Amino acid sequence: MSQVFKALSDPTRRRVLQLLRQGPMSAGELSDRFDVSRPTMSAHFAVLKEADLVHAEKVGKSVIYHLKLSVLEDALLGFVHSFGPGVEMPAPSRKAAG
Template sequence: MQNAVFKALSHPARRQILALLRKGPQLAGDLAAEFDTSWPTMSRHLAVLKDAELVTADRQGNQILYRINTSVLEDAATALLGLIGRDDGDDPIKEAAE
């Protein structure tokens, strides 16, 4: 759901997590180590991101590997860009043709 995505993006720590995941998949513990907040707090941020499907989690034996889900991020970015273009109220069929 679109709303969960923007809600998830509304906390700076969660955007920071996504930024860290740009470097590649990361273990939950490695992510937590980058922040001042407690582990359980990080864990919940990750859960929020997972709920929004902005990340995926895969257990690797003892630990859990988080991966960014770029397609959902793309959709969010596209939604924002969609708010920029002027809506001239034209017939959508004609609009698609131009």
């Protein structure tokens, strides 16, 4: 779950996921929508793949990205359930006054 939230921590990666909700897009199509270098976009794609939020499919010379919405939904639901009603919270640690 932490890899998913690491991926979601960046606004560019969140925007990529929003665009992919509309349907699969090539790396070039996605990159053209951002004012960042291709290597930077490649690094963003790597983080999204590592978090299993996207699937990359090689088609000819292009790489087509697909959103794996179920992975995102599972991570968000898991997060909500871990802080939901009935979840025992650890007692706060007491630090010595100093």
